[in-house]
Amino acid sequence: MSRYDLIVIGAGGFGTSAAYYAAKRGKKVLVLEQFERGHRRGSSHGESSIIRKAYFEHPDSIPLLQQGYKLWVKLEEISQRELISPCGLMLAGSPESNAIAGTRSASQTHGLDLEDISETDLEDRFPGFNIPDGYDVVYEVDGGVLHVEDCVDVLTSLAEKRGVEFQWNEAVTHWESDGDQVKVWTKETTFEADALIITAGAWSPKLLANIENFPRLDVLRKLMFWFPVTSDAYDFSMGSSGFLFDMPYGEFYGFPCLDGQVIKVCQHSDGDPVTDPNELDTQLYAEDLEPVAKFLQEVMPDVEVTPESHSAYMYTISPDQQFIVDQHPSYQNVAFGAGFSGHGFEFASILGKVLSDLAIDYETELPIDFLRLQRFS
Template identity: 50%
Template sequence: MSATYDFIVLGAGGFGSSAFYHLAKRGARVLGLEQFDAAHDRGSSHGETRVIRKAYFEHPDYVPLLQRAYDLWRELEAECGRTLYHEVGLLLGGLPGSGVITGAKIAAERHNLRLETLTSTEAAERFPAYRIPQKFAVLYEPEAGYLEVESCVRAHLDAAVNRGADLHVNEKVLEWKVDGPVVRVRTERGEYEAGGLVMTAGAWSSRRLAELKIPLQVLRKIMFWYETPLEKFDAAAGNGCFFFETANGEFYGFPRIDGKVKLAEHGGGDLVEDPISLDRKLHPEDSAWPGKFVESFMPDLPTRAAQHVVCMYTKTPDSHFIVDRHPEHDNVVIGAGFSGHGFKFTSSIGESLADLVDQKRTSLPIEFLSLGRKALRT
C-alpha cells in the first residue's frame, strides 16, 4: 500500500527544506525525500556560509524576494532559537562600469536601499584587510552579511518535522509520475502518493525533469579557507563579506571565522557530467586564480589554502532561477537552476514553491523566473 500525503517535496536541500517547512507550517501532511543525509555535503548547500545582500547587482527584480527572505530568516531564527544570519556588511569592488558596481547602484536606487559609495582611498583606510586598486569603484552595503548554510537547512527541516512532517533521508527516488490529480513517487524503499509535488532536485534536476529538456549546466566549484592569526580579518574589527569583480574573475568571501578566511571564485567551473561522481580532489589549477587574487587583494593572507570543499552550481543560460509550475502538470512545481547565487533566497523561494503547489499562485513577484522565458527555449 502507498503512503498518502497532501504534498511531497523531492530533494530536501536548501530550497526543498524551505518548501517542506512552509507546507508543514500550513498544517499540510507533507513528505520530504532526500537521497543523502540531512544538510549533506553532496550538492550545493554546504560549506559553512553564504552571502546575503539586498542591492542585487544580478537584477533589481530580485530585491522584493530578498526583502521577504530577510523577514523569513528572522522568523525562522525566532522559531529555532538560534542565530542563522550575521549582519556584518558587504564590500563591493570593481571598475566603475563593471556589472557589480552598476547593477548594485541600480538595485539600490530602484528600491531605496542603503548603499555607501567610497573612494578606493577611503575604502583602504576603513578596510585595511584589502589592497584595493586606485582605479576601482567601491560600494559598501551595511545590511548585508552571511547565513550559516547547513544550520539554515537543518532549521527548516527540524521545524517542519516538529510540525508533524515526515522526512525520509538516504532514500533514493526511482521515478515519479502524474495520474490526474494524484502524483505518485516510487523510491528504493516504497511508494508514495500526494496531491502535489515540489521538485527541488538541485544538480539532479535535468534528470528528474528530462521530458522538459531544460538547458541546465552543472559546474564544479571550489571554496577555500585560508588560515590567519590576524584580527583585522574579523567581523568585530569591521571586516565583513566582500565581492570583487577583477580582470581575472569574480571573487567573494567572508570575515575570519574560527581562524580562517573563506573565499571562492564565482565565475568559471568545470562541467559535471554526473553529479554523483563529482571530482572532490584539489588539483593545482583549481587554486591558481584564487591564490593570485589573495596575493593581489589580500596580501596578508597565505596564498596556499588550508582547506577546500567542492560543491556544484546548477546554471541556466541567463543565470536566473526557475520557479514555476510544470507546463503539463499544474500539481507539480519546479525550483531549479539557482546558478550559484540562490541560497540567500531559500526562505522566500521556498514559500513561493509552497504557494504554487498549494494555492496555484503566489503573491511574490516571480514572473521573471518562469520556465517559459526566452532564455530557456531550446
C-alpha cells in the same frame, strides 16, 4: 501505500523550506532525500553564504529578497538560533562592472542603504585590502553572512516539529502525475500525494526531463577554500565585512574571518563541468587554486595562499543564470525550483514559500513571473 498532501523531492535549502511552509499551512508532507541528513554532496553547504539586498543580478528579485530576509529573521526568532551574521558587504570593481554599476542602480531603484567609499577612506574602512587602481568601492550596509548548514538544519527541525516526515537515503527514481494526483517511486516503495515539489539541485535535469524544451542546466564543480590569515585585519570581531571583487580574470568573494585563524575566499566565476553529480571530484588540483591565489596575492596580502582546507560543491546554472521556479507546464500539481546558479541560497526562505503556494494553490501572490519557464520560450 502511504498517502500525503504533498511530496517534496530533495532536502536541500529549497526543499526543506518548501516542506516547512507547506506544513505550516496544515499539509501532510513527505520529503524524500537520497542521502543522509546533513550530507555535503549537493549545493546547500560550505558554512557561509552571502546575503544582501542590492541584487545586481536581477533587480526584479529585490522585493522577493526583502521578504526572504524577513523570513530568515523570523526563522531565527522561532528557532532561537543565529542564521544571519550582519557584517555588511564591500563590492569592488571597475565603475561600469555589474558589481558596481548594477549594485548602484539596484540600490537607487529600491532605496537600499549603499555607501560609496572614497579612496581616502579605503585604508581605514577596509584594512588588509589592496584595491586595484581605477576600481570603485561600495558598501552594502545590509549585507551579511547566512549560515547555510544551520539554515537547512533549522528548516528541517521546524518542519519535523510541524509533522513533516523525512525519509533519508531514499532516492526517487521517477514520478508520474495526472494533474490531480502524483505517484513517486523509490527503489523499494511507491508514494502517493496530491502534489509534488521537485527541488533536486544538480540532479534536477533527470527529474524534469519530461518537460519539453526544458532549458539546459549546466552543473559546475566549485571549490571553497579556507586560508590562514596573518593579521586580524579580516576579523569579524574587528568589524570586517563580506566582500566581492570583479577582477579582470574572474569574480571573487569571501567572508570575514570568523575564528581569528582562517578566512573563506572563493572564485564565483568559471568552474569545471560535472557530468554526473554522483561522481563529483572533490580532490584539489593546482589549477583550482591558481586564480584564487593570484587574487589573494594582489588584493589580500595578509592571507596565506596555501589553503588550510577546501571543499567541493556544485552550482547548477540556468542559461540566463537566473532561477527557474514554476509549475510543470503539463501538470498543475507539480512545482519545481531549479538552476539556482550559484547565488540562490538567500532566496531559499521566500522561494520555499512560493513553491508551497504553487503546489497547493497552483498560484502565488508573490512576484515570480520573471523566474518562470516561459521566459525561455
